[in-house]
Amino acid sequence: MDQLRTSIPISNDKLRQYAESRLHRALAARLHRRQLVKSSLATAAAGAMMHFTGFTPSAVAAARRALAQNGDSAEAAVAAANALDPKPAELFVVWESALQAQDPLLFSGPLWEELTGIRITVLELPFTDMYSGQVAEHIAGTGGHDVLSVVPAWQADFVAQGIVEPLDPFIEQYMNPADLDDYHPLYRDLMNFGGQIYALFDDGDTIILYYRKDLIEDPANQEAFQAQYGRDLAPPATWLEYDEVQAFFTEQGAPELYGGASQRVAGGLHGWFMEEYRNKGGIFFDAETMDATVNGEAGQATLDRMVASNLTMPPGVETWGFIEVLTGWMSGQLAMIGGTWPPIGRWSEGTTVEQLAWVPETQVAGNVGYSVMPEGHSAHNGGFMLGVAAQSQNKEAAYLFAQWANSPSISLQRCMLPYALRDPFRLSHYASEEYRAAWATAGDYLDTLEAAADGALLDLIMPGAVEYHNAVDQAVTSAMAGTGVQEALDGLAESWNEITDRIGRDQQREAYAEYTLLAGAYP
């Protein structure tokens, strides 16, 4: 055992602890000798995984030459990929299906192949299956994935299971270090998990509020609103104001026009609850006992308001997801969107590509205003990072593709693709003259996204995050279907406690403590 212990490089405490704990547990459980051998191999594999050392000298040299010339990480990645020996013919890249996948299918994949000769095969998965699909592939040990799509909330599980490769050695060899400073601080911090970078941030999913400037600024509406509520009609700064503006337009215009809509279908809904809950002062767990505290006053106030707010949204909003909100907004049926992902801001100004032919022609172009979410802190809901699969046979090439796609120059193009769903995440994206000139108010849009990222509230990032989030979705949809708010929240707290107990209170206490240190854990 000591031999094994010393074989584990100690530069990475977290992985060493994980590997050692596996060994201790195996011994404690008095496993069969074969299982112990298996466990030891896993430990050794974890040790080997800590430092990828199989760099191709010619590739490293080519990258350094390219970086010395112009400091462009994209060119360095291409030069290195072309110098790989052997160079893989193909990389298998996991990506969210449908619109998201149009990027690697139509833009980044073909371009990378043109530049390097390495074909990109896109493995599309619906968002709801991306976590389980990638975990299952790892458990099966197929080595069938090279580049992974990692949501920050999944990072704890992916690291603990050894699914993702630590990227620091690759970054050291191939990337211009200045590129790391180009990530927005929120995203740069999210990339750093336990002192290591396991994935490159690639999609800034900060939720913002959209409103119709033409309706808000209309003098008749201003006057009527002043008469009804005794204050100016303005983009809402609190949820109370939001509900008033929403109710005002619904009363005035339904069924042709409703005051607003927010996503209410399960599968992301947790973001809305958890954002407002924290803005109202709620905390998720008692840091000492790890008992869930979501069923207190803040929880009740949040869920009460969410349920009541549905009454002035379009009928049937309980089943609305991203697409329904998009459709209602583009067709001019909504005065506001109570928060959604950034692509809607771009598409509001017009969609010309065939991939979006199904979206109603925009009725709101030129009239869209943007704002950080009510109470001043938007949720960062989802987001994608590009990681390298620990079981990949082509780790170097996989990393180089990720670095190239994620580099400032290429990622800006990807964020501006008219059909894809990648959103700004680099400081250079927000400042891009090209992007800011894309439409008249593009500068406002980018400034709002940056401001939202500055104060964004993160999803839970700890083991079992997917289960915790799923339980929130269930509680909220349950309350919206008529279950009492307190009953739904008590059920949520019970579910969270069960998850915590199953995973282990001590482990979760430690993970939660780490989470609370992140800038976006609480306001």
Place this chain on the structure above:
Amino acid sequence: MTAPVSRRALPSRRGWQTAGSVSGRTRWTGWLLVLPTLVAILFLGIYPLLFSLTISFRRWDLQVPEQSFVGLANYGQALMDDRLWAALGNTLLIMVVGVGLEFVLGLGLALVLIDELRGKRFIIPLLMLPVLMVPVVVALTWRLLWDQQYGPINAILSAITGQNVAISWLAQKNSAMVAIIVTEVWQWTPFMFLVLLAGLSGVSAELYDAASLDGASWWHSLRDITLPAIAPVIAVAVLFRAFDAFKIFDVIFLFTQGGPGTSTESISWYIYQLGLRFFRMGYAAAVSYLVVIFLTIVVAIYATLWLREERA
């Protein structure tokens, strides 16, 4: 022209046995020929079955590195799991109401179409279309039909009632269950119809003639001739459909994802959540085996009752 093969021309059971033991080489050739199939069955059928049985006794959980042996703990936990019982209740509701409606409607259609009708050869293929459709496509299509705002079902109900019907079908438990059952009935009634039609076509017309001479009404003929005559067919059709309905997944997945909350979860959906979303494989395997045990008991009772009926 090939002469019809008489029963006598076929080799006897003993004859096959004799032929099979002619030489060791022939026997080995036989084994060699079935070997690929045998291997495939063992690897794809038996091995996963045994593997899942073994992990049902372990704490096989993504979040817990050690996969310790826990004996019957997973089974005990499952029996105390309220969510499992609720999912079982939902599944049985869908199964009983859905298959019941499918039987009634299928039988009605079969009784109508067993007679010579104009256009029958066009009607029957048309009726079969839902069965031929992929369940996912059916679910996606019906999800649009049930849509509160744009779906035609509310529009049709509004036209019929003369009032604005704006039911958010998939957002409430009860209405969502109605939507799930109606969709199931729409897709699978034709299956029931076809099987029952085949059964009805085998009932001798002489029985009805005799009953008619005795002055039996339509109802008496149905009760005393038709149903007893096709009872074996009914038993098989109901059993097939009940099993299929018990596995319901596609419609739940696309309609409600088990929601709102967990109120429309079926057994298959719950097991999928446990095993393939949260990777609680040991527990999911235990729940699966409990379901197998439950279904085995149900089938045993069903078969016993049916055989008793047959004997009577």
